[in-house]
Each structure stands twice: as C-alpha cells, then as structure tokens.
Amino acid sequence: MTTQVPRGATPVSDPATDLPTIAVVGVHGHGATHVRKVADLQERGLATLSALVDPRPVDGPWYPDLDALLLADPPAVVVIATPIHTHLPLASAALRAGCDVLLEKPTTASLAEHTELLAVVEETGRLCQVGFQTFGSGAVDEVARIVATGELGEITGVGAVGTWVRGAGYFARARWAGRRTLDGVEVVDGVVTNPLAHAVATALLVAGARTVDDVTDVRVDLHRANPIEADDTSAVIVETRGGVRVSAGLTLCAPVRSPARVTVRGTQGTATLFYETDEIEVTSPRGTRRIRCGRVDLLTQLLIARTHPAVTLRCSVADTGAFLRVLEAVRTAPDPAPVPEALVEWRGEGDERHPVVANVEHWCARVADEGATFTELGAPFGA
Numbered sequence: 001m002t003t004q005v006p007r008g009a010t011p012v013s014d015p016a017t018d019l020p021t022i023a024v025v026g027v028h029g030h031g032a033t034h035v036r037k038v039a040d041l042q043e044r045g046l047a048t049l050s051a052l053v054d055p056r057p058v059d060g061p062w063y064p065d066l067d068a069l070l071l072a073d074p075p076a077v078v079v080i081a082t083p084i085h086t087h088l089p090l091a092s093a094a095l096r097a098g099c100d101v102l103l104e105k106p107t108t109a110s111l112a113e114h115t116e117l118l119a120v121v122e123e124t125g126r127l128c129q130v131g132f133q134t135f136g137s138g139a140v141d142e143v144a145r146i147v148a149t150g151e152l153g154e155i156t157g158v159g160a161v162g163t164w165v166r167g168a169g170y171f172a173r174a175r176w177a178g179r180r181t182l183d184g185v186e187v188v189d190g191v192v193t194n195p196l197a198h199a200v201a202t203a204l205l206v207a208g209a210r211t212v213d214d215v216t217d218v219r220v221d222l223h224r225a226n227p228i229e230a231d232d233t234s235a236v237i238v239e240t241r242g243g244v245r246v247s248a249g250l251t252l253c254a255p256v257r258s259p260a261r262v263t264v265r266g267t268q269g270t271a272t273l274f275y276e277t278d279e280i281e282v283t284s285p286r287g288t289r290r291i292r293c294g295r296v297d298l299l300t301q302l303l304i305a306r307t308h309p310a311v312t313l314r315c316s317v318a319d320t321g322a323f324l325r326v327l328e329a330v331r332t333a334p335d336p337a338p339v340p341e342a343l344v345e346w347r348g349e350g351d352e353r354h355p356v357v358a359n360v361e362h363w364c365a366r367v368a369d370e371g372a373t374f375t376e377l378g379a380p381f382g383a
Helices: 031-043 066-072 084-096 111-124 138-149 197-206 298-307 318-332 360-370
Strands: 021-025 048-053 077-080 100-103 128-130 155-163 215-224 233-240 245-251 261-266 270-274 279-284 287-292 344-347 354-357
Touching: 021 031, 031 048, 031 298, 048 066, 066 084, 077 084, 077 298, 084 100, 084 111, 100 298, 111 318, 128 298, 138 197, 138 261, 138 270, 138 279, 155 197, 155 360, 197 233, 197 245, 197 261, 197 318, 215 318, 233 318, 233 360, 245 360
Parallel strands: 021 048, 021 077, 077 100, 100 128, 155 245
Antiparallel strands: 155 261, 215 233, 233 245, 261 270, 270 279, 279 287, 344 354
C-alpha cells in the first residue's frame, strides 16, 4: 500500500480541546478493544477519538482505508490492529505522514520487514510502540529486580508454557487466520507468532533478549492438529547472547485453557510469571511467596512519551527484534507436521469444535523445563 500524503505532514490536536487525536485502524476483532480504550481515554480527558478506519462501514467518523484518512485529516496517533501482513505498509504510511503509531503485535511478517520498519522509524523520527502488552508489566520489572538481587542464584534458563484452546471459529474468523501465506503474501499466523506470541516475547524479555543481535540461534519444532497451514502445537528453543537458553512449549490443542507462564530458573530458586494477571510466584531459600503487580498501558505510555522526550517507549520496534528472530525461524521452517490422527481427540461442536493432542500439556512443560524440542524429547507426535 502506498500513500500520497506528503512526508512530514503535521497532525493536529483536536481544535476544541487541544488533546491528541487518535485513529484506530481495524476496528473488529481485537481492534474493538483498542476502540474501547481510546474511548476511555476520551472520557478521561486525555485524548480524542478522531476516526475509525475499516473496509466495512461503522458508526462514527469512518474512513474506508488509512490513505483516505491521512489525506483528509491525519491524526496525532494511529493505532493499527490489522492482519500481520499489513503492518509494515500501514505503519510506514502513518509514520511518514507525521503520526506516531501503536502497532499491534507481531511487529511485521518477516525479519526483513522489521529491518525496513526500523529504517522508517529512524527516517521519520516518529514514535512506534508495539503492542506486546507484557512489556508494560510491573511483574516483568519485578522479576528483573529479583534476578538482579541474586536471590535465585545463577540463572540456568527461562521456560515458557502456553496450553490454550482454540475452536474452529477462531480459524474461520478471517481469510488469513491459520495461514502461512495468503495470495502469495507472507502471513505467518500460528501459535508462536500470534496467540501465544506474548509467551515467547515475555520469556525473551526476562532473559535480557530484546534486539535482533541479542539472539544467536533459534530452533523450532512445528506441528498442527487443526486443518490449517500454520502451527498450533510448537516448541521453540532460543540461544541468547547473554548465554541464557529460552525454551517455549506452546499449544492451542490442550484439553482446557491454563494460565500461560514464564519461569526463570536459577541454581537457588525459581520465579514464575503469570503474565496474563501480572502475578509472580517466587520459590527460593527465603520460602515461597506470591507477588501481584500492576501494568502500564502501552497507548497511554506512548502519549506520555510524545510530550516528554526523556520517556523511553516500553516496547519500541527495536525492542521486538529478538522476537522477530523467532518469527523468522517459524516463517522459513518447513510446513508444520500433522499430528497423527490416533493422537488427536476432537471435542465440542460447531465453532467450539477443537482438537486435543494426547498428553500435550506434559510435553509443553517438558520443553520449557528441559530446554529441548518435542522431537528431541521423544514426544509421540515429534517428527
């Protein structure tokens, strides 16, 4: 997608309130959450919801595409909640029009696109925050503090476990859902890169891996039980420049959804982060304790950073480089291996119908704990 908006066009605040104007691009699905968030900011007198952008008409100040909005009335901030393969062109257009951007995760559909978006951020000098919500979590900060005190001893590894359930309706919600490519374009929509991307990104973050250069090697072991192109049950092993191995066992084919968790293992204890609720369970020579933390909203933090240059974005494009190394490994890997039918039990009806892979929770936990792939561990569905 290209735009005819002049580079460096200056978005204006709402003339009636002098508040930053915010447009949301992609207002259905998860985008509806962003619309509600901006509406809340408006009610609190912190911003103005100036436009809704979507191919399907909606109530309110509607535009059919981002180009139309940028030509007519560029806002101060653009929130992009669209399919993965549209992130680069849309974010680039908004940045070059002089807007700051909140871009939903994953940042882009390839490592090359990530490099290109980094260049656009540098070229324009605008802000681009990526929607990995856990980067705003106080629990992540607290885990880093605990590690720094030496309470856990020497860190031996970081493991992530995500055992979720997704029914047929999830993969039928859009043409790109569950696809590796669509109409010849990279999509990369699988368990590692979309629904449980937060587990991988958070594990990398607590291991100290943010940028592309913080990762030295990635191994993936991709499988699928659903009739889709992409992976729904996968193991990821990442070697970091700091010497900490990050291991993730992930599935959308569990019998029930369990809280996703990231565990930092040390020679003297562990700290397990339940990132959906910003809670930590610490076990060490001091005993076992539970800590609950708060979270910084990434859009609100972006608004603060716009007016306070000393404030650093919690999740800049550069900060997602380590995750993009993982996405690239998934993108370039062979197609996921089908899980043998004998190991799959189908449950539910209609949109809720979903596969359950035999003993998958056990194998995901072993990946995280032992730092090896399903295949290396001898899982029955391993290649």
